Amino acid sequence: MKEASVFKQRIMSIAVPLIAVLLGVIIGAIIMLISGYDPIKGYTALIRGIFSESYYIGETIRAMTPLILAGLAVAFAYRTGLLNIGVEGQLIVGWLAAVYVGIALDLPAVIHLPLAIIAGALAGALWGFIPGFLKAKFKVHEVIVTIMMNYIALFTANSIIRAFLLVPGERTESISETASLASPVLQAMTDYSRLHYGFIVSVLACFIMWFVLWRTTKGYELRAVGFNEHASHYAGMNVNRNIVYSMLISGSFAGVAGAMEGLGTYGYMSILAGFSGVGFDGIAVALLGSNTAIGVFLASFLFGGLKIGSLNMQSKAGVPTELIDIVIALIIFFVASSYIIRWVINRINKEEI
Numbered sequence: 001m002k003e004a005s006v007f008k009q010r011i012m013s014i015a016v017p018l019i020a021v022l023l024g025v026i027i028g029a030i031i032m033l034i035s036g037y038d039p040i041k042g043y044t045a046l047i048r049g050i051f052s053e054s055y056y057i058g059e060t061i062r063a064m065t066p067l068i069l070a071g072l073a074v075a076f077a078y079r080t081g082l083l084n085i086g087v088e089g090q091l092i093v094g095w096l097a098a099v100y101v102g103i104a105l106d107l108p109a110v111i112h113l114p115l116a117i118i119a120g121a122l123a124g125a126l127w128g129f130i131p132g133f134l135k136a137k138f139k140v141h142e143v144i145v146t147i148m149m150n151y152i153a154l155f156t157a158n159s160i161i162r163a164f165l166l167v168p169g170e171r172t173e174s175i176s177e178t179a180s181l182a183s184p185v186l187q188a189m190t191d192y193s194r195l196h197y198g199f200i201v202s203v204l205a206c207f208i209m210w211f212v213l214w215r216t217t218k219g220y221e222l223r224a225v226g227f228n229e230h231a232s233h234y235a236g237m238n239v240n241r242n243i244v245y246s247m248l249i250s251g252s253f254a255g256v257a258g259a260m261e262g263l264g265t266y267g268y269m270s271i272l273a274g275f276s277g278v279g280f281d282g283i284a285v286a287l288l289g290s291n292t293a294i295g296v297f298l299a300s301f302l303f304g305g306l307k308i309g310s311l312n313m314q315s316k317a318g319v320p321t322e323l324i325d326i327v328i329a330l331i332i333f334f335v336a337s338s339y340i341i342r343w344v345i346n347r348i349n350k351e352e353i
Contacts, residue, residue, distance in 0.1 A: 013290045016341050020288070020334035021302065028327035032319060042319040049312025050305040056312060058190025061199050062265060063304035064297075066091070068202040069257035070282025071289060071296035072209050073124075073250045078291045079213055080246040081226025086131060086146025087254040088279025089153030090124040092272070094255025096157045097123035099262040099269045100165070102175030109178040116179040117201065117259050124255015125248045127153060132247025136240035142247070150275065158271050171270040181264035196264035205253060206293040212249070222246050254279060284332045303328065 029039035049056050070087050077084035098120035105112060131145035165172040181196040213219040225232045225242040233239050257278065262269050285303055289295025310324035
């Protein structure tokens with residue numbers, strides 16, 4: 001009986017995101033029709049934009065890379081009972097730290113590149129430590145603190161660039177080649193897209209999250225604290241310390257996401273007029289991926305494909321890219337409303353019985 005219940009839960013965890021995606025696509029098609037566009041032509045152009053040309057395939061994988069890491073940051077915190085809404089800010093400080101190390105140091109690539117990535121992870125971890133400490137020590141809700149720290153990160157990073165790192169073009173200098181994740185081979189294979197080796201880092205991060213949470217004692221403690229702080233305390237676990245650890249690890253994932261942008265996609269950091277959006281997209285990715293490593297990977301592919309494929313949809317079918325943003329928003333809405341989907345599925349199953 002217990003095995004059947006677990007199996008049913010696993011099937012439901014897969015079915016709900018798939019149904020959410022399907023509903024989002026269907027309603028998106030209806031909106032296209034109302035707006036005077038051909039949804040079949042639009043979605044055909046979208047799919048061709050993702051799979052038909054090597055350039056778009058490379059760009060899709062490139063777009064996936066920071067989304068995976070941002071999604072892992074949100075998912076890790078959620079699995080341990082916390083809501084990290086500050087992934088965007090942690091990504092920004094990680095981006096700046098990685099770029100600074102990439103510019104300031106002159107080291108062999110075998111040392112320079114890992115050091116720049118670690119710098120991004122440490123900066124993100126530091127930005128995650130503050131709300132984690134306030135939560136553990138003073139019971140300040142992490143959602144409020146992380147939201148505010150997004151703005152602090154944005155304006156602080158811009159101020160540092162203006163004061164110390166600015167060059168013509170409203171950006172920093174380009175990083176050294178020894179700190180770059182850029183891959184001429186991968187770019188040539190994908191018709192000179194911006195695909196880089198950071199994708200390997202993001203895949204490795206998926207394995208790290210799974211291993212830490214499900215194959216280590218500390219991961220068990222972190223999950224236990226997330227399930228029930230009081231029971232964990234009575235079992236002898238240090239609840240406050242585990243809260244801080246959780247935000248440190250979550251922030252490090254987000255910081256590495258920023259490093260991927262700075263060391264791979266761009267090779268520098270610009271003064272940001274607003275948020276990059278990757279950190280906030282990570283919330284949607286984690287939600288759609290059911291806060292699992294494999295789920296985050298697949299959701300990142302969907303979101304990256306939609307964003308890159310929408311460019312082809314606009315050029316070939318004349319459908320505005322904003323409609324893809326509507327589809328993404330609908331998918332998020334239906335995932336967030338998963339209770340309704342589960343209720344409908346349960347009703348159908350009862351009627352069949």
